[in-house]
Amino acid sequence: MEDKEARLTMMHLANLISVPMALHTAVKLDLPDLIWQGGANLPISPAQLASLIRAKFSLATEPDAVNLQRILRLLAGHGVFEEVPDHGNPPAKAFRLTDVGRTLVSDDQGLSLGAYVLQHHQDALVQAWTCLHESVIDSSQEAFKKAHGVSAYEYYGKDSACNSLMQRAMSGVSVPFVRALLESYDGFGSEGLKTVVDVGGSSGSCLAMILQRYPGLQGINFDLPEVVADAPRYQGVTHMGGNMFESVPAGDAIFMKWVLTTWSDDECKKILENCQKALPEKGKVIACEPVVPENTDNSERTRALLAGDIFVMATYSAKGKHRTESEYRNIGVAAGFTNFRALYVDHFYTLLEFIK
Ligand SMILES: C[S@@+](CC[C@H](N)C(=O)[O-])C[C@H]1O[C@@H](n2cnc3c(N)ncnc32)[C@H](O)[C@@H]1O
Known part of the structure; x- marks a missing residue:
């Protein structure tokens, strides 16, 4: 590689923080919903968009269309917006959402990946x-704890705005994933399965979707007491507060999504041992976690999984991580499960079955 190219690449890497911050700004200003307009998604100029922002937030003055365009251009370069040339005089630019940007548009329940963007970039994080x-330097030092004196989960538990943003972020990511999962995976329809426990189920929205698909099932949404205290009611779902490191409610199957990732190998073993005790013979844990490939490559999937891995290191635990399939297999065996399989049902999450 030429020196000029190497310097350019490093300058780009050093400024990459502009991308998530611009994304954060776009969500804060509600640009996706303002552009989407119920599905019209017509190209809109920054000046027109500035007027919509002013009306939406009842601002005294018009937002700066030039600065707005700078944000839109950067994100167009990263595939969030499409820049549509305008042939007017003087020429202006207009923007609409791409399929990637569309993931930030609120659905009929008000959910989107926007809450995930806001949650990831809140001041505390x-x-x-x-x-x-x-x-x-020292993996016993959690970056979050170093910055705030308490773990991320303790912090969320003490701040109701943080807690509810976390729940919306989780639902915004998890609901579309579970909807797609239920189309390709029928493990919840197994014979004899009556009760499913969602360990670390947050608001219970994933479990509610599973029960909607399998109306004969009963569900227990198990999470920290302060999390379930605020959780919405869902048909067939009983919320239960507790600590998965002490015990897990008994069920015929245990669903657990995006929980193991944030804990060390020893902690995962403990959680899985408690799940094992709560299951009948041949019962299974159905976990969904990001699973990294053994070797690094520069595909979008590997980059997304490795980026998420560092988020886990910064926020949750220096020993929590995005693991490989064989690392999960080994933890499952150590926790006493006799069988394991990984199903690559999604680009981000892999479904892991641990069978007792
Ligand atoms: C990354 S979130 C995943 C939420 C949900 N499963 C989803 O994917 O949308 C991890 C969840 O684990 C819960 N959690 C953390 N510590 C826990 C504990 N000791 N016992 C039970 N749940 C816990 C958190 O409150 C949070 O809801």
Whole structure:
């Protein structure tokens, strides 16, 4: 590689923070919903968009269309918006959403990936990033704890706005995933399955979808007491507060999505041992976690999974991580499960069955 190219690449890497921050700005200003307009998604100029923002947020003055265009251009370069040339005089630019940008548009339940974007960039998490090097020097140092004195989950539990943003972020990511999962995976329809426990189920929205698909099932949504205290009611779902490191409610199957990732190998073993005790003979844990490939490559999937891995290191635990399939297999065996299989049902999540 030429020196000029190498310097350009490094300048780009150093400024990559502009991308998530611009994304955060786009969500804060509600640009996706303002452009989408119920499905019209017509190309809109920054000046027109500025007027919509002013009306939406009842601002005294018009937002700066030039700065708005700078945000839109960067995100167009990253595939969130499409830049449509305008042939007027003077020429102006117009923007509409791409399929990627469309994931930020609120659905009929008000859910989108927008809450995930906001949750990831809230002040408390941004501060934790500045302590990331501490987790490399000493993995007993959680960057988040270093920055705030408490773990991320303790922090969310004490701040109701954080807690509800976390729940919306989880639902915004998980609901579309579970909808797609239920189309390709029928493990919840197994004979004799009456009760499903969702360990670390957050608001219970994933479990509610499983029960909608299999109306004969009963569900227990199990999470920290402060999380289930605020959880919405769903038909067939009983919310139960507790600590999965102590015990897990008994059920015929245990669903667990995006929980193991945030804990160390020993902690995962403990969680899985408690699940094992709560299951009948041949019962299974159906876990959904990001699973990284053994070797690094520069595909979008691998990059997304490795980026998420560092988010886990900064926010949750220096020993929680995105694991490989064989790492999960080994933890399952150590926790006493006799069988294991991984199903690559999604680009981000892999379905892991641990069978007792
Ligand atoms: C990353 S979130 C995943 C939420 C949900 N399963 C989903 O995918 O949308 C992890 C969940 O684990 C819960 N959790 C953390 N510590 C826990 C504990 N000791 N016992 C039970 N749940 C816990 C958190 O409150 C949070 O809801």
